[in-house]
Amino acid sequence: MEQFKKVISREVINDKNRREIEGMIFDIILNHINDMVFIMKVDGDQFRYVFANKAGATHAKLTVETMGKTLYEVMPLMIAERLQAVYNTVLESKEVQVFFDQSTLEDGKMVYGQSILTPVLNENKEVRFVVSVTRDITELETEKSRLIVTEQRYRSIVDHNLDGVILATLVGDIIDANPASEHLSGYTIDELKQKSIFDFVGEDADKFREFINHSLSGISLETLDFRMVNRNNRKITVHIKTVPLTIHNKITGIYMIFRDITEQATNAETIKFMAFHDQLTGLYNRRALLRDLDILLNQSVSNNEEPFSLLSIDIDRFKQLNDSLGHFAGDQILIKVAERLSIDRTDDYKVYRQGGDEFIVLLKGNRQSANQLAQNILKRFAKSFYLESHEYYISPSIGLSMYPQDGKDAETLMKNADEALFRVKEKGKAHYQFYRSEKTQSFANIVSIETQLRKALERDEFILLYQPQVELRNGKINSFEALIRWNSKEFGLVPPSEFIPLSEDTGLIIPIGNWVIEQACKQIKEWNTLCDEDISIAINISAKQFQQPTLVNTIKKAIQTFQIKPSLLEIEITEGIMQDTVETAPILKSLKDLGVRIAIDDFGTGYSSLNYLKNFPIDGLKVDQSFVRGIHNNEKDAAITTTIIHLANSLGMTVVAEGIEEEAQAEFLLNTDCHKGQGYFYSKPLTKMDIEHTIFNRPANS
Ligand code: C2E
Ligand code: MG
Ligand code: MG
Numbered sequence: 001m002e003q004f005k006k007v008i009s010r011e012v013i014n015d016k017n018r019r020e021i022e023g024m025i026f027d028i029i030l031n032h033i034n035d036m037v038f039i040m041k042v043d044g045d046q047f048r049y050v051f052a053n054k055a056g057a058t059h060a061k062l063t064v065e066t067m068g069k070t071l072y073e074v075m076p077l078m079i080a081e082r083l084q085a086v087y088n089t090v091l092e093s094k095e096v097q098v099f100f101d102q103s104t105l106e107d108g109k110m111v112y113g114q115s116i117l118t119p120v121l122n123e124n125k126e127v128r129f130v131v132s133v134t135r136d137i138t139e140l141e142t143e144k145s146r147l148i149v150t151e152q153r154y155r156s157i158v159d160h161n162l163d164g165v166i167l168a169t170l171v172g173d174i175i176d177a178n179p180a181s182e183h184l185s186g187y188t189i190d191e192l193k194q195k196s197i198f199d200f201v202g203e204d205a206d207k208f209r210e211f212i213n214h215s216l217s218g219i220s221l222e223t224l225d226f227r228m229v230n231r232n233n234r235k236i237t238v239h240i241k242t243v244p245l246t247i248h249n250k251i252t253g254i255y256m257i258f259r260d261i262t263e264q265a266t267n268a269e270t271i272k273f274m275a276f277h278d279q280l281t282g283l284y285n286r287r288a289l290l291r292d293l294d295i296l297l298n299q300s301v302s303n304n305e306e307p308f309s310l311l312s313i314d315i316d317r318f319k320q321l322n323d324s325l326g327h328f329a330g331d332q333i334l335i336k337v338a339e340r341l342s343i344d345r346t347d348d349y350k351v352y353r354q355g356g357d358e359f360i361v362l363l364k365g366n367r368q369s370a371n372q373l374a375q376n377i378l379k380r381f382a383k384s385f386y387l388e389s390h391e392y393y394i395s396p397s398i399g400l401s402m403y404p405q406d407g408k409d410a411e412t413l414m415k416n417a418d419e420a421l422f423r424v425k426e427k428g429k430a431h432y433q434f435y436r437s438e439k440t441q442s443f444a445n446i447v448s449i450e451t452q453l454r455k456a457l458e459r460d461e462f463i464l465l466y467q468p469q470v471e472l473r474n475g476k477i478n479s480f481e482a483l484i485r486w487n488s489k490e491f492g493l494v495p496p497s498e499f500i501p502l503s504e505d506t507g508l509i510i511p512i513g514n515w516v517i518e519q520a521c522k523q524i525k526e527w528n529t530l531c532d533e534d535i536s537i538a539i540n541i542s543a544k545q546f547q548q549p550t551l552v553n554t555i556k557k558a559i560q561t562f563q564i565k566p567s568l569l570e571i572e573i574t575e576g577i578m579q580d581t582v583e584t585a586p587i588l589k590s591l592k593d594l595g596v597r598i599a600i601d602d603f604g605t606g607y608s609s610l611n612y613l614k615n616f617p618i619d620g621l622k623v624d625q626s627f628v629r630g631i632h633n634n635e636k637d638a639a640i641t642t643t644i645i646h647l648a649n650s651l652g653m654t655v656v657a658e659g660i661e662e663e664a665q666a667e668f669l670l671n672t673d674c675h676k677g678q679g680y681f682y683s684k685p686l687t688k689m690d691i692e693h694t695i696f697n698r699p700a701n702s
Helices: 002-013 016-032 054-060 077-093 138-159 179-185 205-216 262-276 286-302 318-325 327-342 367-380 410-426 446-458 496-506 509-530 551-562 575-579 581-594 610-615 625-629 635-650 663-671 688-695
Strands: 036-043 046-052 097-104 110-121 127-136 164-169 174-177 221-229 235-247 250-260 308-315 349-355 358-364 385-387 390-392 396-403 432-434 462-471 477-488 492-494 536-540 569-574 597-603 620-623 654-657
Touching: 016 054, 036 054, 046 054, 046 077, 077 097, 077 110, 077 127, 110 138, 164 179, 174 179, 179 250, 205 221, 205 235, 205 250, 235 262, 262 286, 286 308, 286 349, 286 358, 286 396, 286 410, 308 318, 308 327, 308 367, 308 410, 318 327, 327 349, 327 358, 327 367, 327 385, 358 367, 367 396, 367 432, 396 410, 410 432, 446 477, 446 496, 446 509, 462 509, 462 688, 477 496, 477 509, 496 509, 509 536, 509 551, 509 569, 509 688, 536 597, 551 569, 551 581, 569 575, 575 581, 575 597, 581 597, 581 610, 620 625, 620 635, 625 635, 625 663, 635 654, 635 663
Parallel strands: 396 432, 477 536, 536 569, 569 597, 597 620, 620 654
Antiparallel strands: 036 046, 036 127, 097 110, 110 127, 164 174, 164 250, 221 235, 235 250, 308 358, 308 396, 349 358, 385 390, 462 477, 477 492
């Protein structure tokens, strides 16, 4: 600008040579630059055009004629007034003034101009001329406003974003952050700018660093569930998205967009928890059991069939407790039961509530550890429970199945544990039982059980238990039913239902049956020498046995061998035997001739023809336990029982009711003139020693 002033002042000096050269230079410069140059002469309070370069003349539509005219004469009034005002300020200040203006062209296009107005002073420091250089900055302005719009758009997205947005350098230092990040992190934007993005990540720091580094390689990433610790030390779960900041093809930083999903995460966790847990006890539920069993089975398969056990646990008499104490108390009991079952829980020992009072335990380890745990659980329940200051004894029954012996899939393992549990319940509860120890392997390994069964006689593995038959009138006991058990080394104590059918199929029933006959006669002898009164024993004879031509002889021999009164031996046969009347009649007659008593077992459940009662020499009927069980809640059972008793009485037969479990049943039977009763209410089947000790009042060691 100084330079320019000098040039102008020299022109005023009017040096001829220089003027020529300078004129040329002016010409070139002024007419070749895009800026518009105007020189205005100050004339009082008016400004007159004295020079305009090509650009200026074109833009302002000046001609040679316009030279010497004032602003007002040349320009439209509005523009003239504005320009006059600016020129006035130069006049007053005598200093360079810069001003911007905008104008609309005829075609409606906006143009922006930046003008530099320079005063030219004479020796008296009076402003003589004003040189105006105006530059068209339309393009610059457009670009600037485009940038502003872009910036504002960007800020709108960022500032009003509900997600936190943070811009960080390549090493993680925070450069910028939006208001939502303030809210999420608990720090102000200024404080955030002092921090690093790595300052917030808690437990997953390594994972997070890896994630960021990966993103810095130029990939936009999205991930779920990072735990962030905010200013108040609150852990929040955030969903993070990263966008690398690329400028001129170079990654210069990273944007992190993070959303607080704590609530959803908590909800999701709650839902997950509820899906796999029992609401009442907080234990795992059935769904979790199926899931875990699946995992365990897979693990065990790949670990060389590593064993584990499944314990099916049921609370004895829970239904009665629940009914008598109410459901609230029932729930409290279940909670306490769950607590006791959960003692010493580990990763290898998990407890589930199947529903109701059914619990399942999965335990990794062999049979021995399962055995140990079952014993421990029973011990834990030996201690009483307190409920509203009342004391209750609650016992569990436990059925166990082992992987892989008892099943290789979830369903089989559960089914077999349940079956073992069922046996426990049947045997009087509060106990535990492995699936295989009692269950014959007849399905899995029929040869094995048959082999064992054949050896059982030589090994002396059979025993007879005796169940007292009580005279309902006076409570006297002078007869017993002999019930066989197989005390197998391999399978434990096996009930007759498990091996009698197989014995029949294989013909083993004959030697086994003979053993029973002999054993019973021996026992009759023993007990009758012991007691003053007659003691009789009933034995069960199966259909196959009955058809053996040697049966009568065998019995005859036994009676003779032990020299017992034949009437003290009772033969229990089922109705099925009566069907084959041609063969049956002579056998029954021969037996009768021997003098033994004949009773029909499970009367009313099989082939029932009253004809045989008339034709055959029957001494007694045994009312099946299925009728006795329903005496009180099933009118039909009561009617059938009453009818059978009346029938027996009127035919002069004795009648024994089986399966009496409650006093009320005994009372009903007494009132209906039933002679004898047999069942758990009086006694379970007992060993010979027990009978002698408890029934005959003999010292146990005698
Ligand atoms: P059963 O002759 O009808 O014997 C009665 C069954 O009812 C016995 O089962 C006995 O333990 C059971 N019981 C007794 N009181 C009650 C009670 O109050 N409630 C319940 N729920 N059950 C009670 P066990 O000893 O398991 O014998 C089952 C069956 O096996 C017998 O039925 C009999 O048919 C057969 N059995 C038993 N011993 C022999 C035997 O030496 N030879 C033959 N061939 N069969 C036998
Ligand atoms: Mg019987
Ligand atoms: Mg029976």
